[in-house]
Amino acid sequence: MNTLTDIISDYYFYIKFFHLLGIFCWMAGLFYLPRIFVYHAECTDENTRKTLDIMAEKLYRVIMTPAMHVSVLFGVLLFLLPHNRIAGWMHLKFTCVLGLIVFQFYLNACRRMLASRIPFKSGRFFRLLNEIPTIALIIILICVVFKPF
Numbered sequence: 001m002n003t004l005t006d007i008i009s010d011y012y013f014y015i016k017f018f019h020l021l022g023i024f025c026w027m028a029g030l031f032y033l034p035r036i037f038v039y040h041a042e043c044t045d046e047n048t049r050k051t052l053d054i055m056a057e058k059l060y061r062v063i064m065t066p067a068m069h070v071s072v073l074f075g076v077l078l079f080l081l082p083h084n085r086i087a088g089w090m091h092l093k094f095t096c097v098l099g100l101i102v103f104q105f106y107l108n109a110c111r112r113m114l115a116s117r118i119p120f121k122s123g124r125f126f127r128l129l130n131e132i133p134t135i136a137l138i139i140i141l142i143c144v145v146f147k148p149f
Helices: 004-010 012-042 046-079 088-115 123-129 131-146
Strands: none
Touching (some): 012 123, 046 088
16 A cells, blocks of 8 residues: 555656646746736826736736645645655745745735725835745745755
8 A cells, every 4th residue: 555655756746847837826926916016006097006906816816826725735745755854944945935825915915905095005115025035936946956954
């Protein structure tokens, strides 16, 4: 009888493929949604704001949320492999991923505030906010490629 670890090992490349696919789609959304917020915060035309509301909502609901779920699901499967559980770099990567999940929920709160037309933050704030996923991605890539500890 095959154990879960055996099954994961047998399908390792498929699991890794879907994990990476999910990450690429999720990160694209995490990079683009704050950019939509910049446009929204600096926009004065109500019709354009409505369009940006629709773009942000669809990006969040149709692309980012499913991609986050795919990334996490297949990432957990990869984490279940014994050599990954003991690696220190994996724990730092996991912490960054948890931070990105929290960040995504924060972006959703921002999206709702902007859609309700409540004065919220400036375009400059959202430009700076856009750097968070970049920093997290750099840390994750260093962990995965170099496995520093």
